[in-house]
Amino acid sequence: MRPLDTPGVSPRRAGMTIMEVLIATMLLGVLSVVVFTAFGIGLRSAALASGMNVATSLAEETVARLVASPCGSSFTLPLSPEPEDERYARYRREVAVSQIPGTHLWEVRVTVSWTQERQARSVALATLRYVSEACRFVAP
Amino acid sequence: MWFMHQQQTRAGLRLRTAAAAAAAEAGVHRALAILESAARDGRAPERGWRPAYSEPLKMGALEGRYTIAIADGPGGAVMITSTGEVDGARRRLRAQVHLASPALLAALHGASLVRLEGAPASTMILPYGTGVGARTWIHIGAGRELWFATTDAAINDPARPVEVGPGPVDAPDRQGSPTRLQRPGPVRILLARDAHLTVGQDHQRVDVQQLRALGVHLDGVVLRAEPLPHLPEVDQAFYRALASANASNARLNQTAGEYLSDDDLARKQDSLYSPREFSQVQVYLQAGLAPPRLRGVIYVAGGVVLLGGQRVEIADGALVTEGTVQVSEGASLEISHSVASRALPGIVVLRAGALIVTGEARLRVHGLVYASRVIDIRQGAFVEIVGSVLGNDEGLSFRNAGGTVVIRYDPAVLGTPGLRVPDGDPVVAWVAVWEDLP
Numbered sequence: 211m212r213p214l215d216t217p218g219v220s221p222r223r224a225g226m227t228i229m230e231v232l233i234a235t236m237l238l239g240v241l242s243v244v245v246f247t248a249f250g251i252g253l254r255s256a257a258l259a260s261g262m263n264v265a266t267s268l269a270e271e272t273v274a275r276l277v278a279s280p281c282g283s284s285f286t287l288p289l290s291p292e293p294e295d296e297r298y299a300r301y302r303r304e305v306a307v308s309q310i311p312g313t314h315l316w317e318v319r320v321t322v323s324w325t326q327e328r329q330a331r332s333v334a335l336a337t338l339r340y341v342s343e344a345c346r347f348v349a350p
Numbered sequence: 351m352w353f354m355h356q357q358q359t360r361a362g363l364r365l366r367t368a369a370a371a372a373a374a375e376a377g378v379h380r381a382l383a384i385l386e387s388a389a390r391d392g393r394a395p396e397r398g399w400r401p402a403y404s405e406p407l408k409m410g411a412l413e414g415r416y417t418i419a420i421a422d423g424p425g426g427a428v429m430i431t432s433t434g435e436v437d438g439a440r441r442r443l444r445a446q447v448h449l450a451s452p453a454l455l456a457a458l459h460g461a462s463l464v465r466l467e468g469a470p471a472s473t474m475i476l477p478y479g480t481g482v483g484a485r486t487w488i489h490i491g492a493g494r495e496l497w498f499a500t501t502d503a504a505i506n507d508p509a510r511p512v513e514v515g516p517g518p519v520d521a522p523d524r525q526g527s528p529t530r531l532q533r534p535g536p537v538r539i540l541l542a543r544d545a546h547l548t549v550g551q552d553h554q555r556v557d558v559q560q561l562r563a564l565g566v567h568l569d570g571v572v573l574r575a576e577p578l579p580h581l582p583e584v585d586q587a588f589y590r591a592l593a594s595a596n597a598s599n600a601r602l603n604q605t606a607g608e609y610l611s612d613d614d615l616a617r618k619q620d621s622l623y624s625p626r627e628f629s630q631v632q633v634y635l636q637a638g639l640a641p642p643r644l645r646g647v648i649y650v651a652g653g654v655v656l657l658g659g660q661r662v663e664i665a666d667g668a669l670v671t672e673g674t675v676q677v678s679e680g681a682s683l684e685i686s687h688s689v690a691s692r693a694l695p696g697i698v699v700l701r702a703g704a705l706i707v708t709g710e711a712r713l714r715v716h717g718l719v720y721a722s723r724v725i726d727i728r729q730g731a732f733v734e735i736v737g738s739v740l741g742n743d744e745g746l747s748f749r750n751a752g753g754t755v756v757i758r759y760d761p762a763v764l765g766t767p768g769l770r771v772p773d774g775d776p777v778v779a780w781v782a783v784w785e786d787l788p
Contacts (some may be wrong), residue, residue, distance in 0.1 A: 315379065
């Protein structure tokens, strides 16, 4: 076993120089900035994705409600711009149902909009519904 | 972090997929519009049109498109395949559609006069199964007159509970056990131009309010500005071919032929009977040596009479006759379907034949009941139909003169094979099956 301090011999101490510590700290800082920035971007993406998923679901649900009646009585369903579920109070939906002239086809359009990160965002779905001869035959 | 980025990609894909599904649905409905009417919108191709057809559909910032292809399917069905595409996302839907006569929208349709009477007669008309749209069927259609022959005519009287057997799509545990009917709703009536509601022996004309005052459980009357459409034409050759190919009764024919020393019947492989052959089968069944059960489509080139105590069951099939079917006092005729055979008709009476059910007889049928002449239900009879009833007689089309009649309207009658809509008549497109394709 080597003694820790031998007289007449200059000691070679194990460990890091101040320079090494500074470089290491700098690298750690840069890495941390990169990681936290990327993490922030990831969180932002996740939040945007969540917002878009909710908006898509609201649009799908609204379309489903509007086209629920095979004879079109649900086309004029009084849907408020605000969703019924308070958790989605920041979303607004806009509904437009119009008959294609000269046909018994109806165009159903639903746009759900919201503001996220100070930007206006929206998703839209559109479909067609045909009101069958059967409806006119038994309930004109 | 990668996972969080993926979430946004997935959210975008989910929106585009939902939009593609909406576009595919739009395509199916566009196709339905084409099939029901060729000229109404001036843009659609002919009803018999089959090539692919494509239209854009804008959804906010996304550009969508649907492409539809229409092809002939099995049993006279039309297959619509619609592909919705939005920004690389793609969804495909396939719909099996039947183009049927609007006459099949009525649970009870009389080409001319429908006559209902008071106690002990009772008529109940309800929807069968889930998903029957509240407004896409009607209880009674009459081409000339709906006659309440007595002022106490009972229709959908909630005070009269009735138990019925299972229908073709009821759960297996309910098979064989009677079900108490739900409380029937008020009746909606479809009348052709110049047709009337009448009451009493002198056919006094009445309106809806007066009928309600008489206690008829009535919702309303739909008055058409034109005559009712013709009843569909029955493709006789189609049913002959089905019966000719139906060998499931060959064993019964053989044992019946041997029992009655009828070599021709014993050798018979198909289910296409002469009236004599069918009566021989009935005699054998009445002897009780075999269960009284036939299978598949039975075609009789003449009339059929079930006498007192005779019992005939037809499973997964239909009885098609070229003459009157009479179910007499105490006899029983039962035609049942399963999910697979649900679209088949129950009874089709051709060539000026009538359907007569007399006192204490029992008739239980799944599917369409069609008679070229009158359908006459007499006192004490019990008739239970899951399907619809069409009487094509130009005079008296349907009469319930003292029986209990329960009709549970099954929209599957719109897919009945072997029926043709007369040229120039309107059709209704009924979607029998929706499928999501990969």
